[in-house]
Amino acid sequence: MSTSQPAVIRRPQDVVDLVNSHPAKRGGTGVALIALGGVLIDAYQAAMVGFGNSYIADEYDISTGAAAAVNATVLVAALVGGLMARPLIERLGQRRAFLLGMGLCTVAAAAVAFAPSIWFVLLCRVVMGIGLGIDFPLATSAVVELSGSKSSKSGRSVNLWQMGWYISTTVVYLVLLPLHQATSVESDLWRYGIFVGAAFAALVMVLRYVFIGESALWAARRQRYDEAVRILRERYGVHAVVAHDAVGAAPGSERPRVRGAYRVMFNRTYRRRTVLGCVVATMQAWQYNAVGIYLPVTLGGVLSGGLAGSLGGSALVNAAFGITGGLLGSLWVQRHGARKLSMAGFAVVAASLLVLGALGSGAPWVALFLLGLIIFGHAAGPGGLGMTIATLSYPPSIRPAGVGFARAIMRTGAIAGLVLWPMLWDALGTDAFFWLALVPATGLITCLIIRWEPIGQPVDDEDADVLRQITVTERAT
Template identity: 25%
Template sequence: MTPFLKKVTLFSSGGPFLDGYVLAIIGVAIDQMVRNDELALDGGWISAISAAALVGLFLGTSIGGYITDRIGRKRMFLIDVVAILLLSLGTAFVTTPLMLVVMRFGIGLVIGADYPIATSMVAEFTPRRYRAISMGFIAAIWYVGANAAYIVGYLLADVDGGWRWMLGSAVVPCLVILIGRWGIPESPRWLASKNRIAEAEAILRQMFGAHVELEPGPSTKTRYRALFEPRNLSKVVFVGTIWLCQAVPMFAIYTFGPRIMAAFGLSEGRLSVLGEVLIGTFFMIGCIPAMFWANSMGRRRLLIGSFAIMTLALAVLGALPVAGTWVVIVCFAVYAFFSGGPGNLQWLYPNELFPTDIRASAVGAAMALSRIGTVVAMYVLPGFLSTHGTRATMVAGAVISAVGLLVAIPLAPETRGLTLGESSQLRLGRREPAGDQHPSPARRAPAGLR
């Protein structure tokens, strides 16, 4: 894991960092806008501003991956960060709610596009023995971004016009990410898939040395409709389902946020923002051991075991007539800790299960599928909670998590130890690559590309 490869992982994680940052900062900013009667926001505008970035994320992931597979990783790697920077700067100067909705939609669009770009770069550069760790790092960085936003919000909560500084503050990490990404070359695997062998070999020699070889393979034209072929569509649905079954109950467990904050004395005023940092930290910590478990116990066992424990934690909260504070905290901590398994694998699996020519497209499609459920949950959950109560909400979360478990048991493949060329040939539920699929053209290489 050379310094160059660490740089690729670090700055590729900038997209998830910005996703966590911009989704978290808007909540703190809106609170101040409402208190100070800025932009004359009513309930409708608040909902529209809150949802705009999520809608943009859905569209961005849907089309961003395909564009990345067509024109290359490096070009999109830089374009999207510049776009996020300019749009974030623009949000600091809005004068109407509509302007803010449009800006937030645009930010969501380009951040959504960054996910398939960045994860493809990491998967295609990282040695296979470190691939799970690198993807786990990307998953954990989302919570780092959210926590950073809450801290910035806490510091600016009592500043006059602080919401403008909050929204514009994303410019700073954008600049850092842009500088870090500038010298990262195009993915040799992508170049090889487009029959640009000489360029791919030159990058390999530059990055890894003269001993690196690029095994010849067929060049492949990116076709988005290839995602709808049975062998690929089933994988997209599988990844999207486990993604959704991890994300939707997470919103349910967040309903216990106020009680957890109160237990630590973080339920009032500015301190409630620090309570959000505490919640995000729980989930971030869960990503760390999962980075290593994906290699030690394997992807399949990690996914099945994590969903089983997460389902149990939510079921306990739903079954107890009255859950004491410490029971709530323990169940929450258990759920958050083991959510790191599916949280990491939802990034790792799509990058391992699809060939280079549609890898980014597949990541985007799976993420878009999961976002549909996430957006629906955000609107359904508050009404369901008020109508049926907390216990029923936890039971519903346990049922959704159980669906993830039931899908994982027969379908989750084991990709541990395989090259990207080998793992992209796997059928769901199998350990051995299927022989009827073409291997990825850029397989034979030193550890750097395996």
């Protein structure tokens, strides 16, 4: 604040209001992508194991469906991790929970690169999934806090995770191409690639430790007002003081215990928001994990050129359509809204899948363009917006729970795409595109029915009322 009069902190909502109206001094796209680093690692590892699925099956003498099921355990574990996220964040705080989540990802990724058996792969994927599940609610909440929820940039910043996702998947194929040239053992490429991903995860941990600190909102909810004041001063440039009569500031006062966040998410106020966020997130995950994760496999079925051709085509599609779509989606969301942009994206994906099914493999370059159009419609539309809707639909006190729950439910769609698509592709070939079109159609219909638009809504003003519903003060024993 530029005035000489400091802001006075009497309750957690005072800190919420100050953070909402004062974006961080050191913010911007770079810091947002650092906060979203777990998403980048999730994207990298998902694309890498999608590429390695058939090699894993051959090496351990299992079917491709069984290999996909093992790889999908990361999604089941992430579902559990997402549900664990809120209580862990409340107990540990943002900084330590960030280290825990990304630390699990780093260790598991490094270990799976040396996996001696499929059971070891399974264990590592479970550990990685729990870490990713913990990380994502933290990441999106941190982005909103750093940008200020009342800022016009908040929805844009949260939705940047989709552009980051495609940057990361493009990096996968750019890593694999030189590795493919450097080694004659093609079946080991997935191991090398996953180990490189572990190094990326370690880098994310370091960058976060330097650029992303503790949450001022968490400190205030824990009645650590002196710490909240310090964060406000250092990160936001806000001069604030703690009032002598601040809630919980008196010696011996009891710290609130937060309960009932999930119950509030399904009350009359938040039920529609929860359903919309979960359905959009789940349907986009289903369609992406079918087409996007197995893009080299799909391209191999419609293009010639061997492994190098499919890797190069995958890199081209992700860079030209995915990164561009993610960037444009983050720019368009403030103008058009998350719901309408999701509808448009689902419509593009559904139409492209139907045309792909009709063309089959008879027009490879048209098929390549249509696959790119699917990636573009997904990235610019619902790909990132399910989580954007979940993040911007709830006030800070239940935001990690809302994002964690939506992310957990979303994993069911990811599992369906990851496990079912190889089976459909093997059984039906390009006719499988017809069946997959039902997924974006379901997302489109849901957006037509539920007319909640989170962009521009002052949801953080609801925090004090929500806190009254979910906070139980522990009685002295």
